[in-house]
């Protein structure tokens with residue numbers, strides 16, 4: 001199928017269509033488990049002449065299975081380019097280190113994944129890259145934070161774990177007028193639920209570890225780009241000058257598993273989103289629950305924004321019980337759902353953000369990020385919704 005025709009396919013078809021492997025005609029792409037590749041005189045000369053992605057050089061620089069994953073990601077994310085990375089954090093680090101230099105400034109939402117927040121708040125400051133944290137749902141606050149040296153606006157399409165939804169179009173318009181690159185992390189939504197590049201975002205980072213892989217068995221990441229502001233070969237530039245130097249390539253086996261995961265992304269998410277909506281509505285009426293955050297609920301602070309930019313509301317939700325002890329008691333008493341870090345798998349997983357991913361962040365700062373001590377974050381899996389409700393109700397009855 002030619003590129004144009006493939007580009008016009010609908011999401012479900014793009015996710016499963018893989019061109020046949022030229023050497024074997026295999027329906028599934030082969031895994032190339034090689035860390036190095038044999039040159040001959042001609043190949044050697046091509047490398048000397050500056051060819052990179054079209055010749056296989058060394059596993060840290062790229063691998064055919066990883067390139068195949070990049071093709072599949074471009075198709076489902078609507079991207080012009082993709083760079084696969086060892087993890088979601090590698091995608092974030094490579095993007096930011098590739099875009100920024102000493103003296104640059106970032107405007108970022110208060111609520112992001114804890115390691116992202118710490119990277120911006122501590123690591124990048126060591127290299128004289130400063131971040132102003134704001135509420136990106138408040139466009140005036142974003143505007144006020146922009147400085148002459150602002151290079152990037154960064155947010156999560158559905159923020160971890162507050163479930164905040166930032167208004168993408170106004171942010172993109174503001175960035176456009178100021179020559180700023182908009183980067184967003186789409187991990188909580190996944191490309192099935194939300195495709196930010198279609199809304200004018202320049203770069204999307206994904207922790208493929210989560211919904212894209214979908215089975216809690218591998219770690220991986222991806223950087224996807226469609227941008228008028230950046231050079232067309234920007235991701236190839238950062239492949240060579242940043243990803244290869246940091247040593248953050250995606251392993252071939254993980255790339256192969258991710259290609260497999262993409263093929264069932266929409267069927268998994270279709271069910272997971274429906275179950276999440278039912279669970280959220282159930283928690284909203286539960287007497288032991290103080291609050292529920294799910295973009296599909298009318299009570300969600302950015303429900304109207306979510307409705308205007310997301311065809312689905314996702315499979316992640318957060319609810320709050322009276323305090324951290326009660327939250328721990330609930331999770332310890334769940335039998336069907338697992339009490340576990342990470343998200344996006346076939347099993348429903350739960351965690352307490354204040355006691356787990358965000359434990360190193362002082363309570364005052366956590367509250368500013370919208371993270372309360374009694375919050376429980378739920379990644380909804382593929383179990384029967386009634387079994388899940390019974391499991392949560394039994395655990396909530398213990399507090």
Ligand SMILES: Cc1ncc(COP(=O)(O)O)c(C=O)c1O
Pocket residue numbers: 087088089090113156160185187188206207208209210219220221342
């Ligand atoms: C929103 C978000 N972004 C990025 C990451 C980092 O992904 P990885 O663990 O694949 O590095 C996570 C991890 O939980 C996350 O929740």
